[in-house]
Amino acid sequence: MAVKGRFTGARVWATAWQVPFIMGLAAPSIAANAADEGRQAGALEEVVVTARKREESLQDTPIAISAFSAAALERQQIASTEDLDQVAPNLQFASYGPLTGNNSAAQVYIRGIGQSDGSSGVDPGVGLYIDDVYMGRSVGGVLDFRDISNVQILRGPQGTLFGRNTIGGAVLLTTTLPGKEFGGTARVGIGDDNLYEGFVAVDVPIADTLAARFSVGARQRDGYVTRVFDGVDLGNEDTYTVQSSLQWLPNDSLTLTLRGDYTKEDENGSPFVFAAINESQVFPAAISRGNGCPGATFPPPSVPQNIVDERCANDATWNLGKYRNGGNAPAESSLENWGTSATLQWELTDAFALKSITAYRELEWSGSRDADNTGLLVLHTDYSSAGDQFSQELQALVETERLRGVVGAFYFEEAIDDFLLVPFAAPPPLVASGAIPGSLDYQRALIDNDNFALFTQWTYNATEALSLTAGVRYTEETKGIQITSFTVTPLTAPVRIPTTLNTPFVAGPGLNVIPQPFENKYESTTGSASIQYRWNEAVMTYLSWSQGFKSGGFNQRYNVAPPGNLPVAFDEETAETFELGFKSELGANLRLNAAVFSTDYENMQLTYRLGIVPLLFNAGKSSIEGAELELTYAPGQLLVEASAGYLDNQFDEIAVVPGTTQTVGPNNTLPFAPEWQANLGVGYDFEVGNATLTPRVNVSYTSEQFFDAANSMEVAQLDDVTLLNASLTLELGAWRLRAGVNNATDEQYRVAGNSSFSTSAGYAEVIYSRPRNYFVSASVDF
Structure with missing residues (x-):
């Protein structure tokens, strides 16, 4: 099962046309985006969405959607995907995947359904698309909005038109297309924590029917968590991106768009800090005893809790606060992510068109983390991955x-080489006494995923007011894996084993290779239907039903060799949602949309701990009910944007998983599913001579939430959070100057967490928000 070379033809095709565009990005350039002029005073922005594979008004689409133009994102201080939960209801978007150590590992949840494990054997629960191209992995899903023209958030299962892993919903990003005239934009910014960022782009008309766009951006910022061991700043940012696009319109009926992008990140580790340690568990007790902690004995429990001594694994010593980390193992995060795509649309007649979307992508990343966040080397992980994907949609x-409709076919394949090293260094006295051996878990997996689907959806306008929509999708998916076994040795000191990804397995001393691959196949037919009625030009109501499906797979992690040394498999999960909504535009300056929904979420894929190892299991069934409200009010120079979301979820059935140390209880709630979420943004345009001065305030509220299915209290965010951002923008002709503050009230709240507190490892770690930070930026259009 080789990874490299599997898509040789696709790679050659993708690279051949992309090389000149990537090269062209090396030179500084400037561009203008004439497509988004922002709103006119006293009027609403027209919002066009593509949730049904065609362009149509947001107000005519019977789906719960939040849509934002580039101008809307900028004025609401939404700089990346992880900020979207500040403006969209019932969405949680967090970075810093706790199980990967990589800063770009997205944890995305919509209406309580998503996935927090960013490892390559686990698929996300919310689909992320860039220019209609599906992004197969969670890592790489934290993206800056440097050259994005619009963002759409589709809530609820999208199992008909999007299909793969959109059981919770989908996030659609569209990059900026080339303009028809030569022009440009340039933007620079500085801020707290040594923030420096810049972006330049250029639109280049080549001929009457051919135009190109090139852009380059960079962002650097210091971290906000300090390791006392070596002074390393965790949570820093060091990102470089380039994008290019070429659009050819030889006639009125044919459009060919070629795109390419490249992202590189080279950063320190995720900004985790110590949350708690369980002094009665095996690892803390063994480490404390072996290092000579006064009064510590082994077997546990016997670690003094009230003394401050670096030889002791206890809270008193290692709870250093919200922004100081006591770890000493390597903490690194890196990523290279690039891709190319070709979109061809041919309008054969006024009523019939063909569209092809072909794409190839490569992703390589690594993450190292000190899981216990102490100076005792209780547990740390090194994770590396390299993979590529090819997709084709017709x-x-x-x-x-x-009558309006679409008939389509989708094919997707990816190959991934994963490497995970988990050393536990037992102190020499314990190893010599035979009380506990050190261990080195060397885990490597070759993963192959293939997906094929056929889909169709049709809308029939029975009258001028009544429309009926129905669709269906058939999916076949194959998951394959080949893994190593692990070795246990008397390890007395931390080690790092270099590895070369994308090479054949070679057995060594204590390292056993499972020679045969394992493979499971999944099939599903999912459907959707809706009925919508337009009561007048201002108001539309709809009732919809939709299904979602996410295939099963294999855990590439394991704690002890399962029977026959087989990987631990898990089954598919499904969701079924009924939704009732209305969309209205009352006059020229008020838009009000709302929806209520009920979801049955079955065979849920949730993370349990088997021993100390996080593994995905099918946890049972839950019911999710909720509501959403979105409002835009734009009278004159005033602009008010608001939304609110409500979630109520409960476990109806709980699956018993033998041997697990963290399980789901009957009173638990789903992770990343706060009961209440709301936001409010208010801005006012003051005319000052030839300039416009706009003060704006954005407030977001999130009620308490848990970060795992076990509802681990030691890592939960148990207080409500109200976040205040503010800005002042001066616009004079082509120039825009902006000064602002994020987290103006300096809230210190948890944004992610990971707990092995009840396992033999006995640790828990959390990430807190970045403290209050100021910024200033300037941009100019040409």
Whole structure:
């Protein structure tokens, strides 16, 4: 099962046309985006969405959608995907995946459904698409909005038109297309924590029918958590991106768009800090005894809790506060992510069109973390991964006066080489006495995923007011894996074993290779239907039903060799949602949309601990109910944007998983599913001579939430959080100057957590928000 070379033809095709564009990005350049002029005073922005594979008004689409233009993102201080939960209801978008050590590992949840494990054997629960291209992995899902024209957030299962791993919903990003005239934009910014960022882009008309766009951006910022061991700043940012696009319109019926992008990140580790340690568990007791902690004995429990001594694994010594870390193991995070795509649309007649979307991507990343966040080397992990993916989607689109529809086919394949090293260094006295051996878990997996789907959806306009929509999708998915076994040795000191990814397995002393790959196949038919009625030009209501499906797979982690040394498999999960909504535009300056929904979430894929190892299991069934409200009010120079979300979830059935140390209880709630979420943004345009001065305040509220299915209290965010951002923008002709503050009230709240507190490892870690930070930026259009 080789990884490299599997998509040789696709790689050659993708690289051949992309090389000149990537090279062209090396030179500084400037561009203008004339497509988004922002709103006119006293009027609403027109919002166009593509949730049904065609362009249509947000107000005519019977789906709960939040949509934001580039101008809307900028004025609401939404700089990246992880900020989207400040403006969209029932969305949680967190970075710093706790199980990978990588800063770009996205944890995305919509209406309580998502996935927090960013490892390559686990698929996300919310699909992320860039220019209609599905991004297969959670790592790489934290993206800056440097050259994005719009963002759409589709809530609820999208199992018909999008399919793969959109059981919770989908996030659609669209990059900026080339303009018809030569022009540009340039932007620079500085801020607290030595923030420096810049972005330049250029639109280059090549001929009447051919235009290109090139952009380059960079962002650097110091971390906000300090390791006392070596002074390393965790949570820093060091990112460089380039993008290019070429659009050819030889006639009125044919459009060919070629795109390419490249992202590189080279940063310190995630900003985790110590949350708690369980002095009665095996690892803390063994480490304390072996290092000579006064009064510590082994077997546990016997670690003094009230003395401050670096030889003791206890809270008194290692709880250093919210922004200081006591770890000493390597903490690194790196990523290289690039891809190319070609989109061809051919309008054969006024009623019939064909569309093809072809894409190839490569992703290579690594993450190292000190899991216990102490100076005692209780547990740390080194994770590396390299993979590539190829996708092809074909669509036949029909649009007549009464009937609109799409028939399509989708193919996706990816190959991944994963490497995970987990050393536990037992102190020499314990090893010599035979009380506890050190261990070195060397885990490597080759993963192959293939997906094929056929889909269709049709909308029939029965009358001018009544429309009926129905669709269905058939999916076949194959998951394959080949893994190593692990070795246990008398390890007395931490080690780092270099590895070369994308090479054949070679057995060594104590390292056993399972020669045969394992493979599971999954099939599903999912559907959707809706009925919508437009009561007048201002108000539309709809009732919809949709299904979602996410295939099963294999855990590449394991704690002890399962029977026959087999990987631990898990089954598919499903969701079924009924939704009732209305969309309205009352006059020229008020838009009000709302939805209520009920979801049955079955065979849930949730993370339990088997021993100390996080593994995905099917946890049972839950019911999720909720509501969402979104409002935009734009009278004159005033602009008010608000939304609110409510979630109520409960476990109806709980699956018993033998041997697990963290399980789901009947009173637990789903992770990343706060009961209440709301936001409010208010801005006012003051005309000052030839300039416009706009003060703006954005407030977001999130009620308490848990970060794992076990509802581990030691890492939960148990207080409500109200976050205040503010800015002042001066616009004069082509120039824009902005000064602002994020987290103006300096809230210190938890944004992610990871707990092995009840396992033999006995540790828990959390990430807190970045403290209050100021910024100033300037941009100019040409």
